[in-house]
Amino acid sequence: ASTLGAAAAQSGRYFGTAIAASRLNDSTYSTIAAREFNMITAENEMKPDATQPNQGQFNFSAGDQIYNWATQRGLKVRGHTLAWHAQQPGWMQNMQGSTLRNAMINHINGVMAHYKGKLAAWDVVNEAFNEDGSRRNSNLQGTGNDWIEVAFRTARAADPSAKLCYNDYNIENWSYGKTQGVYRMVQDFKSRGVPIDCVGLQTHFTGGSSLPGNFQTTLSSFAALGVDVALTEVDVTNASTSQYAGLTQACLNVPRCIGITVWGVRDSDSWRSNENPLLFDGGGNKKAAYTSVLNAL
Ligand code: XIL
Numbered sequence: 001a002s003t004l005g006a007a008a009a010q011s012g013r014y015f016g017t018a019i020a021a022s023r024l025n026d027s028t029y030s031t032i033a034a035r036e037f038n039m040i041t042a043e044n045e046m047k048p049d050a051t052q053p054n055q056g057q058f059n060f061s062a063g064d065q066i067y068n069w070a071t072q073r074g075l076k077v078r079g080h081t082l083a084w085h086a087q088q089p090g091w092m093q094n095m096q097g098s099t100l101r102n103a104m105i106n107h108i109n110g111v112m113a114h115y116k117g118k119l120a121a122w123d124v125v126n127e128a129f130n131e132d133g134s135r136r137n138s139n140l141q142g143t144g145n146d147w148i149e150v151a152f153r154t155a156r157a158a159d160p161s162a163k164l165c166y167n168d169y170n171i172e173n174w175s176y177g178k179t180q181g182v183y184r185m186v187q188d189f190k191s192r193g194v195p196i197d198c199v200g201l202q203t204h205f206t207g208g209s210s211l212p213g214n215f216q217t218t219l220s221s222f223a224a225l226g227v228d229v230a231l232t233e234v235d236v237t238n239a240s241t242s243q244y245a246g247l248t249q250a251c252l253n254v255p256r257c258i259g260i261t262v263w264g265v266r267d268s269d270s271w272r273s274n275e276n277p278l279l280f281d282g283g284g285n286k287k288a289a290y291t292s293v294l295n296a297l
Helices: 002-009 027-036 062-072 097-114 147-158 177-192 215-224 241-252 288-296
Strands: 014-019 039-042 075-085 121-126 163-167 199-200 228-236 257-262
Touching: 002 288, 014 027, 014 062, 039 062, 039 257, 075 097, 075 147, 075 228, 097 147, 097 163, 097 228, 147 163, 147 177, 163 177, 163 228, 177 215, 199 215, 199 288, 215 228, 228 241, 241 257, 241 288
Parallel strands: 014 039, 014 257, 039 075, 075 121, 121 163, 163 199, 199 228, 228 257
Antiparallel strands: none
16 A cells, blocks of 8 residues: 555555644645545644633534544544643633533533534543653542543433543553543442543654563553453654654554544644654655554555
């Protein structure tokens, strides 16, 4: 196959990218994105601050721009994200207690109703753990330790067709405290019937040439709990070809690793643009890392 999406499809997987609505009329950008990828995540446009800027007033204009652009080209869309400590609208930031709990539930219901039946998956909860595997302190955590399961139960009822994912960074190394904390939560949810279908590993790698310890074991261990896994926001310092090939191979080696998404198209589009972490350079040319991924797929 000659594109990332087609190559991933050979094994039933997808290859995706994050898209920024503001860049869609850049034809270099949109041409590469539509050619190479078959799964799209909105980089910011479906986050709480974008979708409910004022309490009770939902705004889907930018999210829909990305959704429509993608689906008109036959590309699928992942939803990102519903409950997160960051990128909350101002009105939500100082809320607490039952007021915030109800606002979270209303937000999930409002956004998921709009996209009901349309999205492949939702990152229901994003980045809820500390590095040591304990829960991150946030206004959401302050509403009670059960906030995550309430978010997932609300999401399942709101759109039974969307796969429901927990998404986080620094959960790639199997020996790491945060990985173990998320693992224990998924194990607990599965044992108690809390609806969860997938774990998203953001996969923001920061240099070196080898993968975080036992990366593939992390993928297979989550999968063994009965969830799919996906690499949801991949970028790698200086686009190390060995790390890009290795993370691709690790996903291919795990049957329930369903796809890989890179967090942007060109280096110049990246939130880490000074690290040149993506598969296309600022001119839209394929980098060595692109070839290493394509060959591994
Ligand atoms: C980042 C975007 O790329 C930036 O444009 C924005 O300013 C901040 O958020 N983890 C996530 C993503 O789950 O939503 C973040 O995206 C990167 C880290």
